[in-house]
Amino acid sequence: MREIKHKSFAELVGFPECTNRIPSGTQDTHSTTVLALRFKEGIVNLGDRRATSANYIMYDRADKILPLDDYTLVAVAGSFARSVEVARYLRHAFKYYARMHLQDLSLEGKLQEVSRALVANLSLAMDGIGMFLPVVSAYDPSKNTFAIYFFDALGARFENSEFGCAGSGAERIRGVFDFIKRTKGPFEKRSLEDVLTDGLVMLDIASQLDSATGGLERVPPVAKILTSDGIQNIPESDLIKAIRSLESSTKK
Secondary structure (H helix, E strand, O other), rough: OOOOOOOOHHHHHOOOHHHOOOOOOOOOEEEEEEEEEEEEEEEEEEEEEOOOEEEEEEOOOOOOEEEEOOOEEEEEEEEEHHHHHHHHHHHHHHHHHHHOOOOOOOHHHHHHHHHHHHOOOHHHHOOOOOOOEEEEEEEEEOOOOOEEEOOOOOOOOEEEEEEEEEEOOOOHHHHHHHHHHHHHHHHHOHHHHHHHHHHHHHHHHHHHHHHOOOEEEEEOOEEEEEEEEEEEOOOOOHHHHHHHHHHHHHHH
């Protein structure tokens, strides 16, 4: 009896072979800055809302933090269009696997799919168009653990248990993470409110040093949290309250 080989979602849609070139001279819209911070009950993701094309501000309400399933969040920096397309592909790939095998894809399998998508995008990244860098926040129900993963353009994966960031503004604040950890203690032992304030401070610093990163004054950043119960949005009213409290404390 001939064995039936199940194709992957990527093989069905031809994703690895997607090498369509973007016409020369086309301006790519980019997004920055995103960061992920561990807190006591999970991981908080923050991202400014600005999307730029060269020296133009194309949009000031971009959502750069995208859920891939109930327990996986991806924050994207770089080519906004390409990153949204890849996030959409990954969501469908995870669902396809679950329906074909009657069980969810393992965390290791999800991370391999992210690396695979980056490798498939390499030709565009080498051309300087379509490059993006994801920061993945994940909860593993089988182990009851949280972790933050970041990647390079070749798909190499790196893990950090407490923080991660990407984007042009991230280069300005990388040292701040370690400073906060040394002065306030591990992120994973602190409350959401405390860690959220630190994240807002870092986004504010990035916006002052990087023109591609939007500030806090006009449009609040995107903010989502991942806990063992799943993914939730932090209400805009709570964000505005935290920003006002931060502004008051800096004026004292």
